[in-house]
Amino acid sequence: MVKGRQLDSAGLLDSVNQPTCAEALPAEGDPLRSKRSDAAAPARPEVAPPLEMVARVGPSDAAIELAGGTGLRVDARGRWCSLRVKGQLYRRTLDGAVVTYPQPSPHPLEVDDRGACHEQARALAAALHQRLGRADMPLRLCGEQPDRGLLLTLLARAQAWSATDHEQERQRFAATYREPIEILPPDRCMDVVALPATGCPNAACTFCAFYRSRRFRVLSPRDFSAHLEAVRELLGPLLALRSGVFLGSASALSLSQPRLLAVLAACSTELGKPARGVAGFWDPDHAPTRTPDDWQALHAAGLTAVYLGLESGLPSLRAELGKSADLESLLSAVAAQRSAPLRTGVIVLAGAGGAARASAHLEATASAVARMKLGPRDFVFVSPLREALPEGELAQAAQALREAIAARSAARVAPYAMDAFRYYS
Numbered sequence: 001m002v003k004g005r006q007l008d009s010a011g012l013l014d015s016v017n018q019p020t021c022a023e024a025l026p027a028e029g030d031p032l033r034s035k036r037s038d039a040a041a042p043a044r045p046e047v048a049p050p051l052e053m054v055a056r057v058g059p060s061d062a063a064i065e066l067a068g069g070t071g072l073r074v075d076a077r078g079r080w081c082s083l084r085v086k087g088q089l090y091r092r093t094l095d096g097a098v099v100t101y102p103q104p105s106p107h108p109l110e111v112d113d114r115g116a117c118h119e120q121a122r123a124l125a126a127a128l129h130q131r132l133g134r135a136d137m138p139l140r141l142c143g144e145q146p147d148r149g150l151l152l153t154l155l156a157r158a159q160a161w162s163a164t165d166h167e168q169e170r171q172r173f174a175a176t177y178r179e180p181i182e183i184l185p186p187d188r189c190m191d192v193v194a195l196p197a198t199g200c201p202n203a204a205c206t207f208c209a210f211y212r213s214r215r216f217r218v219l220s221p222r223d224f225s226a227h228l229e230a231v232r233e234l235l236g237p238l239l240a241l242r243s244g245v246f247l248g249s250a251s252a253l254s255l256s257q258p259r260l261l262a263v264l265a266a267c268s269t270e271l272g273k274p275a276r277g278v279a280g281f282w283d284p285d286h287a288p289t290r291t292p293d294d295w296q297a298l299h300a301a302g303l304t305a306v307y308l309g310l311e312s313g314l315p316s317l318r319a320e321l322g323k324s325a326d327l328e329s330l331l332s333a334v335a336a337q338r339s340a341p342l343r344t345g346v347i348v349l350a351g352a353g354g355a356a357r358a359s360a361h362l363e364a365t366a367s368a369v370a371r372m373k374l375g376p377r378d379f380v381f382v383s384p385l386r387e388a389l390p391e392g393e394l395a396q397a398a399q400a401l402r403e404a405i406a407a408r409s410a411a412r413v414a415p416y417a418m419d420a421f422r423y424y425s
C-alpha cells in the first residue's frame with residue numbers, strides 16, 4: 001500500500017452559514033463571485049484573474065480545487081471524502097459522520113445535518129462534471145493519472161451517491177467494526193485499522209472514557225478473517241492510500257504469542273505488506289511476558305511499532321490512575337521489546353497529579369522515559385489530562401514535560417491531542 005498525496009488538510013476555517021456547493025461555484029465568466037454573493041460583492045477589478053481549476057487524479061481518488069476556496073475530493077467509487085465550501089472544510093469519516101473545523105479550535109466538530117453535506121457534495125460533483133464536460137474549460141491536471149476522462153468518470157459516480165447511500169455506508173461500517181475506532185497515535189492516523197480483539201484488558205484507568213465498560217474479547221480466527229474481508233470491501237480504493245495497519249483495540253499485544261503471529265499472517269495475506277508495517281497498542285501489565293526472541297518473531301511477521309501508556313513515572317500516581325504501580329516490571333518489559341528493531345511510542349500525561357505533584361511527576365516521568373533508552377525513531381507523546389489543571393497551567397505543564405523529556409531522551413517528543421483523531425475516509 002502506498003500513501004497517496006492529499007490536497008486536503010484541516011486548515012483554518014470560518015463561517016458557519018455555508019451556501020450550497022453549487023452556489024459556491026464561481027459563476028461562469030466571473031471567477032470572483034459566487035452566484036449568491038453577487039449582490040454584496042465588491043466592485044469587479046478591471047482585469048479578472050483566470051478561473052483556475054486544479055485536479056489531482058489517481059487510481060484511488062481525485063481532488064479538485066477551485067479559486068475561492070471550493071474543493072472536492074472523491075474516491076474511485078465516487079464517495080466524497082472532503083468538501084470545501086468558501087474555505088470551510090468538511091470531511092466524511094469512515095464511520096459515517098461528517099466533521100468540520102470551527103475556528104480557533106483545530107479539533108473536528110461533528111456536523112448535525114450530515115445529509116445536507118452529502119447532498120452538497122453531490123451537487124458540487126454534478127456542477128463540476130457539467131462544467132468540465134466542456135472541452136474549452138481550462139483545467140490543470142496532476143497526480144498519478146492526470147486524465148480528464150477519468151476525472152469525469154469519478155465525478156459522474158459521485159453524482160450517483162445519495163444521502164441514503166451514505167447512510168448505508170454508515171451501517172456497513174458498524175457491521176465491519178464491532179466497536180468505534182476511538183483513537184490512534186498521531187503518527188499512525190492514516191493507518192487502516194484491523195480489530196483482532198475488542199475492549200480493554202484493563203478497563204480501569206480513571207482518565208480513560210473509551211473502554212471503561214468494554215470487556216476484552218479476542219475474535220476467533222474465522223471471525224477475524226471475515227472482519228479483514230469486510231475491511232477490505234469497506235475501504236475499497238481507499239485502502240491503497242493507507243501506509244500501515246493498526247491493530248486495535250486497546251491492547252492487541254495482549255493476545256497470546258501464537259494468536260498474534262496468526263493475526264499478523266492474516267493481515268499480510270488480506271491487506272498486503274504496508275510500507276510502515278503493522279503497529280498496535282500494548283499494555284505490558286495485561287499482556288504475555290515476551291522474550292527478546294518473541295519480539296524478534298513478531299517483527300519478522302510484520303510488527304514494526306508498539307505504543308504504550310506510561311502516563312507517569314511516579315508509581316503511586318500510576319496506581320491512582322488505574323495502572324500498575326510496578327514501574328520496574330514495565331521497564332523490563334520495554335527493555336525486552338527494544339531488543340528487536342521495533343519502534344516504541346510512549347504516551348505520558350501532562351497535568352497528572354495536579355499542581356501539588358507537578359514537579360515530582362515531571363522528574364519521575366522524564367527519568368522513566370530516559371531509562372527506556374529510546375532512539376530517534378521512537379516517539380514520546382504528551383497528552384494533556386483535561387481538568388487536571390486550569391487550561392493555561394495545563395498547557396504550561398505539557399510544555400515543561402515535553403522539554404524535560406526531550407532533554408533526556410533521543411526520542412521525538414510531540415503533543416497528543418486525543419480529541420483531534422477521526423478515522424477519515
Ligand code: SF4
Binds near residue numbers: 200211
Ligand atoms: S489501558 Fe488504555 S484503553 Fe484501557 S482503560 Fe487504560 S487508558 Fe483506556
